[in-house]
Every structure is written in C-alpha cells, then in structure tokens.
Amino acid sequence: MSDPVLMGPGPSNPYPEVMAALGRPLLGHLDPEFLALLDETGDRLRAVFRTTNPLTLPISGTGSAGMEASFVNVVRPGDVVVVGVNGLFGERMCDVASRCRAEVVRVDADWGAPIDPSRLLAAHPSPAVIAVVHAETSTGVRNDIEELGAGKGDALLLVDCVTSLGGIPVEVDAWGIDIAYAGTQKCLGVPPGLAPMTVSERARERLVAKPQSWYLDLGMISRYLDSGARTYHHTAPISMVYALHAGLGVVLDEGLERAWARHRECGGALQAGLEKLGLELFAAEGHRLPQLTSVLAPVGVDEKEVRARLLAGGIEIGGGLGPLAGRGWRIGCMGHTARARNVTLLLAALGEVLA
C-alpha cells in the first residue's frame, strides 16, 4: 500500500484519530447512540463555523454536494444571483445557479486576484443571493467576506468555505454569512465524502418548499435531525460521520485559533521557501491562502514530470488549473498535513527534483 504525503489541493492526510474512527463498529442510522454522535457532530460544526445556527449539519456528499444543497434550497427560478468568479469554483457556482434557473449576474476578477467586495455589492440593486468562494482552491486566493455581510441588504450571503474551514478564520455569525458549506478533506483532516453546512435562521425562513433535489432537501433532512421527529429521510453515511466527528474533535481539542496559527505558520514557511528556491508565487500578495499555495514552475520545466517524480517518492502535489494549467503547481498544507516537517520535506524534495 502506498501512503503518500498528501500536499495537493485536497484530500490532505487524515488525522490518526480519524482513521481510527473509520474503523468503529457500524451502528444503525436510527440507533440512539448514533443519533447522539450525530447531534454532537452538529455541535462541533457550530463551534468550527463560529455560529449558533440550529440548522448545521453534514450533507451526505462531497463539498460539491454542499454547493448544490446551498443553491437548490434557496434559489427559485428567475431569482437574481450575484456570483463572484475568480477561479474554477466561482465558475461552478454559476453553473449550479443556472441549473436552478436563476438569473446569474457574474462579477469577474482575474484568476489569482481577489474580488473587490464593493463590486459584488454594486452588481445588482436587489439580488436574492450574493455568492462567493472564500478560499479559491483553484488559485490559492482568499476573497474577503466580512464587508459583504455588512452590505448585503436583503440578499442572502452564500459562501463556499470548502478550503477555508479549519484553516483560516471563518466567522459565520460575525460576518453575516447566511449559508456556508465546506468539505471534510481539506483543513479538517478527514477523508472526502461529507459537506459540512450551516444555514442562518434568516435563510431558513426562505427555504424553497420543494427544491428540485429530493436528496438535498433541507426541509426533509431537518426532520431527521430534529430530535423530536427523527423522520427517516436517507440512510446517513455512518462511518464518514464517525470520521468527521473525530476530525472536528481533534481540531477543537487543539483549539481553532491554534489550528489557524499552525496553518498560517506552515503556509508562510512554504511560501518563503518556494521563493527562496527562485519560484514565483501565483496568487496576489496580501490575499494568499496559507493552506493552499499556487506557484509557477520555472520556464522550461515540465511541471507534470516534476509531479510524477515527487509522487514516485511518496509526495503528492497538485497541477494548476485555468491560467496555471501546465504552468505550475498547487501545494496544500491542510489538516494533519499542515506540519513543519512536511514543509521541510516538500521544499527539500522539490529542490532535489528541480536541481
């Protein structure tokens, strides 16, 4: 069995406690012991999302299922949805919103640059939803959220936190985020398979009564989560819930602020080291994610060959997307992978391959 150090754009290496939890004996999805663990997972998600939202849950699919759940439950045909696009996941939001038959108003910025929040706020006088990606996994750029919450007016603020949650500050309540979703396989140190999600009471009042997706229907899912009802909807992915519960436990035991600091320190060291190797970082300074670094390959170097050689040595990094495709790499330091030893290893190994 290969056991690579996972330094791509996700998945990251899971925490050992998470791997142990995956092996826990299976319980039924209506067993009171499992339901207590699911409730506790909700509590832990509230702590990590920094919210008191009662409707906080793991969606039974990967991060992209979280994106879809977010749109189908609040967007009605003809609704104006303003979407910030400065990478692949902003593009994806436009696609998902258009399949809900929304009127999509795009606000584009260059890949690698952040989106100016005032442009998003000025894009339409009365959007139903303003949607943006917090941490663009395709470019390593952070988009600012707080100003959007302050200026959103009657709109709902919908934020993709797939790569940000657990790695950099995400303040759902303080920033006025109405709908946020994440992935498990980035800064939470859990294998891919679930999408943590939280919905404000304000957004909850506007939920579509019968969304086009039955599987992601939050109204129905809520009746399973409700301890007074426990109405069967679909069978929860038990083992993955164990894993998420354990991963959130690790993050909260460490302390969320300390986890952010660990990501910040690793990302800073990695980015400094890459520049010291003579490489050029792709994302705009001041908006670089510590947990995901995009970097240009030296001219004349076959970036794919470099990745293959690193992988053969047991280290995975990711290729570029969009303008970075074929021209550079995306290097993650997320979750359990966010350790100084991995930064040291990657810089040394990359240095060897490029020498």
Added chain:
Amino acid sequence: MSDPVLMGPGPSNPYPEVMAALGRPLLGHLDPEFLALLDETGDRLRAVFRTTNPLTLPISGTGSAGMEASFVNVVRPGDVVVVGVNGLFGERMCDVASRCRAEVVRVDADWGAPIDPSRLLAAHPSPAVIAVVHAETSTGVRNDIEELGAGKGDALLLVDCVTSLGGIPVEVDAWGIDIAYAGTQKCLGVPPGLAPMTVSERARERLVAKPQSWYLDLGMISRYLDSGARTYHHTAPISMVYALHAGLGVVLDEGLERAWARHRECGGALQAGLEKLGLELFAAEGHRLPQLTSVLAPVGVDEKEVRARLLAGGIEIGGGLGPLAGRGWRIGCMGHTARARNVTLLLAALGEVLA
C-alpha cells in the same frame, strides 16, 4: 463502543475485509493508483450487476442519491414516467420524478403485495421511463422485473436495486434494465455512503445534456471516469470507494450465486422460524424477499418496546413503515449479517423477549 448485530432494513454488518479497507492510507483522487482501484471497482460492479455497460460507477452519495441520479439524467420536463408504487420507495420515486417536472403516472398496489408487470406496461401507451423498485425495503416484497424489460418498447426501464443487489438475482442485461442503482449498506456488506449505478448504452444516448443536478451530472462524471480524459469533476469519496471495492471483492470471491444462496437459506430459515414462533409474515407469499422479512407483532405487544429490548441486548431490528408502522418489524439478513448464526440468535432472542 457498541457493536450491534445489524438485522434491521440496513445498514447490515460490513464484512471484516471492508472494515480493513476503510483504514487504508488515503490517496488523492487523481493518483493513478486510486484511479486503477476505481476502474476495478467499475469492473466488479459490472460483474455484480451482470452487465457489460461501460457506464457503471459508484455515485458519491447514499442509495437515494442513486435514485435521484437515475431520474435527473434521463427525465425531461413533461416526460411521462410510469412508476410502480407498493411501498415507500415507489412513493419516493414519484416525488423525485415530479421534481424533474415529469408527468407521473402511478400504478399502485397494496403495500405487502407485488405489482403486476402487465399493469405497468399498460399504464401509458408511450412513456419515456418505466420505473419500479425491485426489492421494496419498506415491505419486504419483490417486484418482478424480467417481464418489464421484455415489454418496455421504446421506454427506458429504471430499477431500484438498493436492497436486491448481491442478495437475490439481478440481471441487468438479461432483463433489459436500462438504469439500475443500489446501495452499499444492504447485501453488499459495506457501510452506507455510495450508490452503485449502471446505465445501458441505450439510456446513455438519451442522457439529458445539462441535468438540473450538477453534482449528479453523469455526462460530467463520465469524463472523470474516462481513462483518456480524467477531467476533475468532484473529489471522489476515496475511503468509501476502498470499502466498496473490498466488499465487491468478498462477494465475487464467494461467488454471486453462492451469495444469493446464502441469503436465500438465511431468509428461509428466519421466515420459517418466525412462523414457528406463531408470528404472521406481512409480505405476499411467493414474493417474499429472503434478505428482508416483514412480520406482524402479536396483538397486544408493544413492538417498539421489543425493539428496544433487543437493541439493549446488542441486536438491531427495524420498525414497520406504512400499514406496518407500529404493528410489526422488518428484519434484515443481508451481506455479512446473512449467516445462520445470526438467524439462530435473532429467533432465540425474540422468543425470549416475547415469552
């Protein structure tokens, strides 16, 4: 940690090989080693579904996501969809199809009785889709499929195999099934979280170009599965794919026919034993599933109390649904749970509780 014997309507107890596979070190979703394992999972699924369909894959959600993927990818607004309804999952199909804006033509039969295939075939002169549940998890009834494939004409035949796959014969190609989906947590002996699915070439030619679900868009997912393309769509749920791969390996090592025989023998022994205890079986004779038995509680017995006492002793069985709600139980013998020792245990324990 509790480790109940799972004899409800699913999840069943996973095979030990499956639990070991869950603990395998994580690989990236574009790692060639993972992609080879994913391809092999497709091969194993083809063997278990008895099909040569190239488009055979695990959907990244539970069985109900498989149902949704099946409908959204072939149903267009206004399409006539004939649905057989003799239990909860037939009802669910109507709900899912209506969210695709289909014109749903219901063919109802009593819960506990099978649906006469000729009624489904006669329900409409030119339906786009005929949809039926093979093994109704809510009642323990088997609906006959073969006659539908023979008489479907231009319609696509869509079959829910969630509880049948691996437990009783499912012959996708021989029966002319165009779209079939299943769950992992029933007769395959894998925790819940994925939905095995297969699509005939005939159905593939009719796929909706841009289905309302982005996450379940089979056209896009195909480009990730395609070994020549490997276009990123969403991050595969790696650990669950390991688990499914291992579970299918166990089933195929045993031999599919032998696995069916094991389920048949366990179910037969269980049903005979329940009748010997003086209990009345709910599903119509001749169409009883061996892997899932519905049975009425004796008059005057609190069925919920019986379940609670069994669970306290480490044995889970399920409550009834629909006409069986509050009046009886659903007892599963599926996957790794389908062992004579578990039948012996359950009959003895139930006998004690009812004494």
